[in-house]
Amino acid sequence: MSALVEIRNVHKVYKRDSFDVPVLNGVSVSVPRGDFLALMGPSGSGKTTLLNLIAGIDRPTKGQVIVDGKEISAFNETRLATWRAAHVGFIFQMYNLIPVLNAFENVELPLLLTHLKKRERREHVHAALSIVGLPDRMSHYPRQLSGGQEQRVAIARAIATDPTILVADEPTGDLDAKSAHEILDLLQMLNAEHQKTIIMVTHDPKAADRARHVLHLDKGVLVESGEDARAMAGDAER
Amino acid sequence: MKFGKLILRNLFRNKLRTFLTLVLMAAIFFFVATLLSILANFETASNSGAGQNRLCVQSAISLANPLPLAHEQEIREIEGVVDVAKLQWFGAYYKEPNNFFANFAVDHDKMTSVWNDYAIPKDQLEAYMADRTGAIVGPELVKRWGWKIGDRVTLTSTIYPFNPTLTIRGVYKHSFDTSSFFFHFDYFHEATKEMTGSTVGTFWARVKNSQDMSRISGEIDAKFKNSQYPTETFTEKEFQQQFMAMIGNIKLLFTTVSICAILMVVLLAAITMSMAARERVTEIAVLKAIGFSRGTILTLMLIEFVTLGLFGGALGTFGAKAVHASVNMTEITQGFLVGFGVNTETVLTCLIAAIVVGFLAGGLPAVRSAQLSVVDGLRKVW
Numbered sequence: 222m223s224a225l226v227e228i229r230n231v232h233k234v235y236k237r238d239s240f241d242v243p244v245l246n247g248v249s250v251s252v253p254r255g256d257f258l259a260l261m262g263p264s265g266s267g268k269t270t271l272l273n274l275i276a277g278i279d280r281p282t283k284g285q286v287i288v289d290g291k292e293i294s295a296f297n298e299t300r301l302a303t304w305r306a307a308h309v310g311f312i313f314q315m316y317n318l319i320p321v322l323n324a325f326e327n328v329e330l331p332l333l334l335t336h337l338k339k340r341e342r343r344e345h346v347h348a349a350l351s352i353v354g355l356p357d358r359m360s361h362y363p364r365q366l367s368g369g370q371e372q373r374v375a376i377a378r379a380i381a382t383d384p385t386i387l388v389a390d391e392p393t394g395d396l397d398a399k400s401a402h403e404i405l406d407l408l409q410m411l412n413a414e415h416q417k418t419i420i421m422v423t424h425d426p427k428a429a430d431r432a433r434h435v436l437h438l439d440k441g442v443l444v445e446s447g448e449d450a451r452a453m454a455g456d457a458e459r
Numbered sequence: 460m461k462f463g464k465l466i467l468r469n470l471f472r473n474k475l476r477t478f479l480t481l482v483l484m485a486a487i488f489f490f491v492a493t494l495l496s497i498l499a500n501f502e503t504a505s506n507s508g509a510g511q512n513r514l515c516v517q518s519a520i521s522l523a524n525p526l527p528l529a530h531e532q533e534i535r536e537i538e539g540v541v542d543v544a545k546l547q548w549f550g551a552y553y554k555e556p557n558n559f560f561a562n563f564a565v566d567h568d569k570m571t572s573v574w575n576d577y578a579i580p581k582d583q584l585e586a587y588m589a590d591r592t593g594a595i596v597g598p599e600l601v602k603r604w605g606w607k608i609g610d611r612v613t614l615t616s617t618i619y620p621f622n623p624t625l626t627i628r629g630v631y632k633h634s635f636d637t638s639s640f641f642f643h644f645d646y647f648h649e650a651t652k653e654m655t656g657s658t659v660g661t662f663w664a665r666v667k668n669s670q671d672m673s674r675i676s677g678e679i680d681a682k683f684k685n686s687q688y689p690t691e692t693f694t695e696k697e698f699q700q701q702f703m704a705m706i707g708n709i710k711l712l713f714t715t716v717s718i719c720a721i722l723m724v725v726l727l728a729a730i731t732m733s734m735a736a737r738e739r740v741t742e743i744a745v746l747k748a749i750g751f752s753r754g755t756i757l758t759l760m761l762i763e764f765v766t767l768g769l770f771g772g773a774l775g776t777f778g779a780k781a782v783h784a785s786v787n788m789t790e791i792t793q794g795f796l797v798g799f800g801v802n803t804e805t806v807l808t809c810l811i812a813a814i815v816v817g818f819l820a821g822g823l824p825a826v827r828s829a830q831l832s833v834v835d836g837l838r839k840v841w
Contacts, residue, residue, distance in 0.1 A: 278748050278833040299752055306750020313837075317745045321468035331749045333461050378749070 225386065225418050226252035226275055231284035233270050233441075244270045245281070246441040257412040257419045259432035266438040268422045269390055275420055276309050276388040277301045289385055306334045310379030310417075312389035316371040318363040318378070324350065325359040328377045335382065349377035352415075353407060369400030376407060380417065387411065389421040393428050405431045462755075466763050473735070477767070480731045484771025484816070485778060487724040488809055492779035494713045494720075495805045500796050501709065503635065512541075512669050513573065514676050515698040516662040519689035522701075525658030526688050534664055537678050539671040544569035545644050545659040551614035551622075553604065560600060562614060562640035564647030570595070573665045576633060583608065583629030591646045593628035599638035599789050601630055614640075621650045635798060638789065721812055728771075728820035732764050736824035743828050744836020757829035764821020765814055772813020776806050 233245040245267045252258050252275075260268040273279035274286050277293045278301075286294040293304060310331075318327045328349050332342040350356050353373040363371055372392060379387055392408070393401035409431050411417040421432060429435045437444050471477055516534060518524035528545070535543045544566040552559045567588055570577060579587070579595060587593040600606065606627055613624045625642050648655070666675050676692035683690045693701065736743075743756060751759075780801035788799035 273834055273837075276748070278837065299754075302747065302750050302752040305748065309749075311745070311748050313745070317741065319465070319742055319745075321472045322465065326464060330465075330746070334750050334755075339461075 223254050224251045225254040225256070225289055226250070226420070227285070227287040228271070228274070229285040229287070231271075231274060231281045231286065233267070233274065233279070234282045244441050245274075247284070248438075248441070248443060250436065250443070252418065252420060255412070255416045255418055257409070257431070257433045258421070259429035259435045260420065260422045260438060261424070261426075261429055261435060262438035262444075265440075267441040268438045271438065272388050272390055272420060272422050275386070276311065277305050306331060307382065308385040310382070310384040310387045312372070312375055312379050312387060312392045314391040314394040316363070316368070316375045316395075318371055318374055320363050323360050323362050324355065324366070324374045324377075327363070327374055328381050331378060331382045345381050346377075349381040350374070352380065352411070353377045367400070368396050369403055372396060372400070372404050373407065376404070376411075380411065380415075385418065387417050387419045389419065391423055391425075392421060393423070393425060401425075401428070462759055462762075466759060466766065469735075469739075470763050470767060476731060476735070480728060480767060481771045481774060483727055484724055484768065484813070485775035487720050488772045488775025488813060489779045489782075490775075491717045491720050491812070492776045492801050492805055492809050493783070494717050495808060496779070496783065496799065496801045497796065498710055498713050499802055499805055500799050503798070512666050512672065513695045514664045514666060514672060514679070514692050515695060516664060516679055516690050516692045517660070517698075519680070519683075519691040522660070524688075525655065525660055526662065526690065528657045528659055530683065530688065530690070531662055533682060534662055534679055537675055537682070539667050539675050541665045541667050542569060542572040543662050543664045544573040545661075546663055547644060547647060547660045548618075549614070549616055549642075549647065550618040551616040553612060553614060556615075556617075560638050560640060562642075564644040565641050567593075567641075567643045567645070570641075573663050575665075577636075578632040579629045587628035590626060590628055591643050592623065592625050594625040594640060594642040595629040595631050596627055596640050597636060597638040598630055598632065600640060601627075603638075603789075619647075619651045619654060621647070623647075623650065637798070721816060725816050725819045728764075728768065728816060729823065732767075732821045733824045736760065736828045739828070740831060740836050743831055744833050747831070747833045748837060753829040757825050760825035760828055761818065761821055764825060765817030768813045768815075768817025768820065769810065772809055772816065776801070776809040776813075780806060 228248055228250040231245055231248045232243070235242045235244055244265075248267070248271060250271075260271060262268045270279065274281055274294070275288065277286075277288070277296070281294050284294070285292055289308065291304070293301065296304060318324075319330065322330070325346055328346045329342055332345055335342075337345065346359075347356065350359060353376050355370060355373050355377065358366060358370060358374070361370075363374070366374065372395075376392075379389075387408075389408070393404050396404060405428055408419055408421070412419050412433075419432075421428070423429055516526070516530070518526055531543050531545065534540060545564075546566075547564040549562045549564055551562050565574075570579060570584065570587075577595075583595070587595050594612070596606065604612075606612065608627055608629065610627045611624050612627065613622055615622045623642065623646065631641075644659070648659075664675070664679070666672055672694055676694070679692045680690050746756060747753075783800050788796045792799075
């Protein structure tokens, strides 16, 4: 598989008042197209920061982030927003649907940024909600859905634009075991059947087991000496 | 507009807050529309003499200083003057001191030559001319007191020791003045001669051509410049404006109060809109994460806030228009406001002000939301 995401010697330092807080210290990772990668590590290890950099909602202090051949770390804010709309699907721990919009309208949101006509948008929304198994909940508002259903709608929103990459931060962190299992099944299905590249941050080893590869971070560096880490870091350095 | 649904839903996401904001804005714009309408009414009043070929001659010292009756003939002799009439402010009330309205002693035989813009039925005019104690009144006074032709009314003057009982002989029609009371100057003069001597408050001269008004007013003032009673001559519009100015700088006062009220609503709406934006920080971060640009977020929020401002402003302004159209302000203000209503110009001014309020109040929260860092906003989410 060719590399979709290449992280090259990335450093990230946050400013907190007058202090510099280093979060990532020279991380290099290569994520192949069609991969399902789990990022694990303790709190403060930098896994969410790494996810943010890959998703284009943050920029590295040093180093390069290349996604699908484009160095997004060099993009300005406007270009990044346009790039995210076309290439990234977000799945949040708390679902983060817009409470005043129903399931259909929430899934339609990213499509409003495209040039699709109303009819085409409707087709995309129907397809996305069918994939996540909620074609009959289109007119339901978030408050009328269970946590698992909300996360399914959020996944439908993430895949509605057919993005290059799906990023998920603790997608099962707020769900019961059964719902979490179903969401992980869904992510696996999206990866296996729809060839979606998925990068997921998780604390849950059971969730990580569903991924094709697992990387461990600690104090801003890749620490796992397993096959995955060695192989993926090596790919990036090459 | 494809974002219309999102804007509308956000606008009404907290119904109580939206309702209270709308009520607040509506109340303030009702107040502002009313104040601006009063100002507009004053403007109309001061412009009501425009277009009339009439000059007012008053004492150069002040309106309160009388002029000798002998001036009348000298004014009439000036070329271009069609006729001259005496007019004396009587300053009386009917029954109670707060039943106040404009009342004047005028040359009764000059109603058709000098004040020919007052339409009086022929038989009523003849009856008025024939009766020294007759009076001609405006339709608003008739409506207000339930008077009818033939009724005898007693006026109590606050200036002169003369409280005449007058018979209503006619009701005039006029494009703007609907609540004046006219009676015979001869009758007034005879009764107050000992106090007033041979003087009158003002002379009103009708001129043949409006182009000559400037020349004639100059000639009148020049004629009496070195006399014991110098004059100052105005067009009717200038006279009305001078009269309005005597009330005080109402325009400045009302404008200042209106601006203060609008500033108050800007501040209050800004607080509300800031709260609305603040509670949506994570949602805005999510929208930005999925690709909404700063410009789109800024536009969406500004449209939302401006819509709220415009809706509140429209509610108050059209509310004021409806209320003032349905109540008789002339009666309520005892003739102070005649023909009162909220005109189109005031409506447009208020609606533009409401849009500005929306921009000012919503501008800062909208800009802050648009500039929100996705990572900072999502810190609460991830």
